[in-house]
Amino acid sequence: MNEWIDQLHCVDCIEWLGRIDKPFADLVFADPPFNIGYQYDKYRDRVRSEQYVAWTQDWMAQCVRVLKPHGSLYIAIGDEYAAHIRLIGEELGLSLRNWIIWHYTFGQQTKAKFARAHTHIFYFVYDAKHFTFNDFAVRIPSDRQLIYNDRRADARGKMPDDVWSQYSRVCGTFKERCGWHPCQMPEILLARIISVSSNPGDIVLDPFIGSGTTAMAAKKLGRRFVGLDISENYVQNIHKRLSDLDIGSKPKPSENLFDSELNCREILELQRLYVEIGINAAEVLNQPKLLSLYAKQFSIRMNNGKEYPPGDLVACLKELTTWIPRKQKVSSHLQSSLSAQP
Ligand SMILES: C[S@@+](CC[C@H](N)C(=O)[O-])C[C@H]1O[C@@H](n2cnc3c(N)ncnc32)[C@H](O)[C@@H]1O
The missing domain is CATH 3.40.50.150 (Vaccinia Virus protein VP39)
Structure with missing residues (x-):
């Protein structure tokens, strides 16, 4: 087999x-x-x-x-x-x-x-x-x-x-x-x-x-x-x-141009999280609480015993700001609510 x-x-x-x-x-x-x-x-x-x-x-x-x-x-x-x-x-x-x-x-x-x-x-x-x-x-x-x-x-x-x-x-x-x-x-x-x-x-x-x-x-x-x-x-x-896929390490340039230390699996899973949450990456990067929520959800999803610090996701999220043409879903209501959180 x-x-x-x-x-x-x-x-x-x-x-x-x-x-x-x-x-x-x-x-x-x-x-x-x-x-x-x-x-x-x-x-x-x-x-x-x-x-x-x-x-x-x-x-x-x-x-x-x-x-x-x-x-x-x-x-x-x-x-x-x-x-x-x-x-x-x-x-x-x-x-x-x-x-x-x-x-x-x-x-x-x-x-x-x-x-x-x-x-x-x-x-x-x-x-x-x-x-x-x-x-x-x-x-x-x-x-x-x-x-x-x-x-x-x-x-x-x-x-x-x-x-x-x-x-x-x-x-x-x-x-x-x-x-x-x-x-x-x-x-x-x-x-x-x-x-x-x-x-x-x-x-x-x-x-x-x-x-x-x-x-x-x-x-x-x-x-x-x-x-x-x-x-x-x-x-x-x-x-x-x-x-073209090198699964153990950073994807090759032909596959992906992300300037990040994440491996293929992590990048695919972060892309998925990004699309499923539906908030523009620029907003996430500007909101420390939102970025921290991202990192927590990402760690839960990866389930590999690792707690990903928010900083580890930044390079990849920066690339995602230019990735898929998409509607910016974050509302002013959400922005003000997040900035009001203690
Ligand atoms: C809808 S496409 C699949 C697309 C795929 N999910 C993707 O993301 O690229 C259907 C595929 O079935 C293949 N196909 C048709 N009849 C088949 C058969 N009897 N056995 C195997 N493949 C077949 C076609 O060549 C075609 O590539």
Whole structure:
């Protein structure tokens, strides 16, 4: 088995998984073609609906077959087949934990109906009583902490909800954009899923690896991965994307220009925290209390026995001031409340 772990395989996922004889995946993330006519290299994304549903049943059954008993399965899908995924999951004996809506800006523009700006993400587990869920890795500061200075606030932060509005699609101007795949997902979205539903050293399977987002996030977070795609071009390109990554130390300039002492995992997790909190980095750097809250939440999320001093995050946060074009969410109410805190 070890020879195909931490590897990309140019294969048909149904055929390849069908040859595996025992469960190996702690987590599966699947973002299949949605059957809406996207231009892929080696796959025709418009087939008859019955054919698409039968195909979906097949690949989902294979994913469930190789999922370990405590494993989780996340599936991203559009409106057209969301109901089918829900029902097929049930038929395969999975338990639905959340029906997540990933709401993004930059939806495709329309003239005769509202612009679609969301994707469904189903979060299933194999065993409803035993599964990995690292709540500490996804908690965010609550309004009680951020705004109201309320002593009753849970110092660990609060759980985020099931509508994920913080993650933009990977747009043409983003540094992260690879440019050779039509539907690249953001790494921080994968980082949330991988951090909460797997542990370091676990195996993450992506049967439709595409541009390699899952492999990138898994590697940075210290997980192992198995990535499958039917396109040889995509697989070759992902090899290059992965080879630019030096996980032990500072990322290489081609991957990231951050002038900071944080390693890849820490940088990805700080990017994620930054986006999930949704307050402009310049504001954070100007507010010592906010910066200290950031450092506390970051230490909780990293869960590596280290208390990160706020100063350790400064260089990376400075870089984030120019990172993703985003709305400045901090309100004058929040600013005055923070400066009024003792
Ligand atoms: C929606 S994309 C995945 C995008 C990916 N999540 C990312 O962030 O880049 C779907 C991918 O499935 C691949 N694909 C289609 N049919 C396949 C099959 N039978 N086995 C493996 N991969 C397949 C396509 O080549 C395409 O790259």
